[in-house]
Amino acid sequence: MNLQATALLWQAERRPAVVVEVAAHRGSVPRETGTRMLVSAREAVGTIGGGHLELQAIERARRALKGEPLPPSQHLPLGPALGQCCGGAVTLHYTMLAQVRPALWDAPAPRFSLQLYGAGHVGRAIVELLSAMACRVQWIDEREEEFPREPSAAHIERVCVEPVEAEVDVAPPGAFFLVLTHSHDLDLRITEAILKRGDFAFCGLIGSKTKRTRFLHRFEQRGIAPETLARLTCPIGIAGIGGKEPEVIAVAVVAQLLQESERLAARPAMTHSAADGTDNERQRGHDPRPGQTLRERT
Numbered sequence: 001m002n003l004q005a006t007a008l009l010w011q012a013e014r015r016p017a018v019v020v021e022v023a024a025h026r027g028s029v030p031r032e033t034g035t036r037m038l039v040s041a042r043e044a045v046g047t048i049g050g051g052h053l054e055l056q057a058i059e060r061a062r063r064a065l066k067g068e069p070l071p072p073s074q075h076l077p078l079g080p081a082l083g084q085c086c087g088g089a090v091t092l093h094y095t096m097l098a099q100v101r102p103a104l105w106d107a108p109a110p111r112f113s114l115q116l117y118g119a120g121h122v123g124r125a126i127v128e129l130l131s132a133m134a135c136r137v138q139w140i141d142e143r144e145e146e147f148p149r150e151p152s153a154a155h156i157e158r159v160c161v162e163p164v165e166a167e168v169d170v171a172p173p174g175a176f177f178l179v180l181t182h183s184h185d186l187d188l189r190i191t192e193a194i195l196k197r198g199d200f201a202f203c204g205l206i207g208s209k210t211k212r213t214r215f216l217h218r219f220e221q222r223g224i225a226p227e228t229l230a231r232l233t234c235p236i237g238i239a240g241i242g243g244k245e246p247e248v249i250a251v252a253v254v255a256q257l258l259q260e261s262e263r264l265a266a267r268p269a270m271t272h273s274a275a276d277g278t279d280n281e282r283q284r285g286h287d288p289r290p291g292q293t294l295r296e297r298t
Contacts, residue, residue, distance in 0.1 A: 027088030
């Protein structure tokens with residue numbers, strides 16, 4: 001559950017809490033302006049950067065929950081005031097949760113829009129990591145029973161559909177794709193659809209170098225251009241992380257997605273549709289609103 005959802009839940013429960021927000025920052029700081037955390041008597045959700053800064057903010061918030069007046073703001077040079085080596089300064093605002101409107105908080109811009117094919121062990125491990133990150137995910141599988149019983153985060157949409165490869169058409173231009181289904185034939189069909197579309201920012205296929213070679217040979221026979229084939233990532237995951245456990249693979253793959261999103265963000269000529277494909281999706285007739293429930297398509 002993200003911070004906004006937690007704040008709304010705590011308000012509904014009438015739980016006393018304080019919102020601590022980085023209202024301004026200067027120089028090198030752990031977290032930037034707009035970052036928030038929630039502090040109750042026993043819990044602290046979110047982070048303004050950790051260290052002595054966060055510890056002091058939590059203590060001040062909890063004193064307020066016991067009746068001490070809240071300062072409207074607190075300006076802190078991190079070095080002189082807290083002994084932190086960041087060198088910058090932050091201004092913190094403290095507000096009782098009952099006095100704020102979390103529904104109006106701006107959501108962080110998504111790092112990427114991802115179609116993830118496959119609800120097996122690796123797919124579930126990847127989704128678990130992405131649940132706490134700013135991104136938009138369509139999690140797609142033809143087997144409804146493979147999705148976990150627990151609902152996914154609001155930004156992760158489950159799609160149960162046949163034929164699975166037809167979903168490629170509704171992804172926004174510049175989307176990321178991960179293909180890791182239970183079937184090599186299905187992997188082949190999905191990956192072919194992505195490559196033929198061609199406007200992807202990242203296309204990752206789970207498998208070995210041998211699988212890559214075999215798939216590329218088939219794609220060449222089907223007329224896919226060599227420059228497009230060169231953009232296929234297989235195996236997936238950043239180099240140097242060994243292990244075949246789903247959780248280990250997931251860490252390597254999510255790190256690769258983050259690396260790629262940072263690389264693309266540094267290119268000023270790149271379209272921003274990978275991060276915010278709402279308009280493109282509307283033009284394609286796709287409803288971009290996230291949901292907790294499984295959505296079936298026929």
